[in-house]
Amino acid sequence: MEGKIMLEIAKKIDSGEKVALVTLIGVNGSSPGRSGSIMGVFSDRTTLGTIGGGNLEFQVINSAIEAMEIGDNREFEFTLKAEGSLDMRCGGEVKGYIKVFQRRRKLIIAGGGHLGIDLYKLGKYLNMYTVIIDDREEYVNEKRFPKADELLCGDIGGILKNYSLDEGCYLVIVTRGHLGDKNALKAVVGRNIGYIGMIGSRKKVIESYSDLIDEGVDKEDLLKVYSPVGLDISSGEPAEIALGIMAEILKVKNKGTGKHMREVKVIKL
Structure with missing residues (x-):
């Protein structure tokens, strides 16, 4: 699956489209996604791959779309507990990175x-x-x-x-x-x-x-x-x-x- 994601990202970049690669770089405790999970996010909000789904993935997709519009890479960090911003109850913590690929002019x-x-x-x-x-x-x-x-x-x-x-x-x-x-x-x-x-x-x-x-x-x-x-x-x-x-x-x-x-x-x- 990872190879398919990277090939699709390369294809989108080659055709001049905006694209971002989301990577989970750290997972502590219980989480729907594993460290190293990747997901491609495209300008039409379609995705390929997953970092665990749910509200976590929804919020990260929104962040990736915003990052593409601005043109800057960014990090993210969420607590997956009831008191956290995602209202998730997995109990763990996740860190990740959004890499925005500059499209061909x-x-x-x-x-x-x-x-x-x-x-x-x-x-x-x-x-x-x-x-x-x-x-x-x-x-x-x-x-x-x-x-x-x-x-x-x-x-x-x-x-x-x-x-x-x-x-x-x-x-x-x-x-x-x-x-x-x-x-x-x-x-x-x-x-x-x-x-x-x-x-x-x-x-x-x-x-x-x-x-x-x-x-x-x-x-x-x-x-x-x-x-x-x-x-x-x-x-x-x-x-x-x-x-x-x-x-x-x-x-x-x-x-x-x-x-x-x-x-x-x-x-x-």
Whole structure:
């Protein structure tokens, strides 16, 4: 059973889901669970394995869900007596640990052109769950993106409109043209997402924003978009542009300053 639990946890992590592993690390006296018992807890409150059931397990599941939302590991300790917080009468005491596994961040690339390929390579190098979206079959296939986790072909705006997004998703809009970029942005702007970046010159960005405002998109939501996309570090080559975009994503993801490390950690001679 333990092997099955660990395999399922690995599967959930690989698919970008939140998951926690609960382990009983100490049991004194009578308890429904044994020391070393483990249980996987998933974001939809389903579980695999058990630490003994009853109110103990119920409370620990609640704690694991909260830990996943916060993103921190935690310990727990309960007295299984009538005067304890669980109103259980086993008579023992249990200690345990909740390990929250950080899920893989999801890099969604709207556009399978040259820049899309370079972004995909960087995303795989950083162990991100990669999604490629394009409306051309020849630009979104296994030959072009052999290790992509998802390949979606069709209307880009329509796909993004129906795609599940959250704070763990990072979207880069690099479609084949101005209209495709604008439609993709319209499908996601204002939604709960970790990062939205759109390629384009300042003139193009201003025109796109103006059009979207006329179509009812909130101006404040547009101002949260990173466009023109990326940090100012490239010579204009696709690979360097992609690196600048990924650097910006990491800056957002890790809440970094973007400063030179020698400015952050000053060396005194």
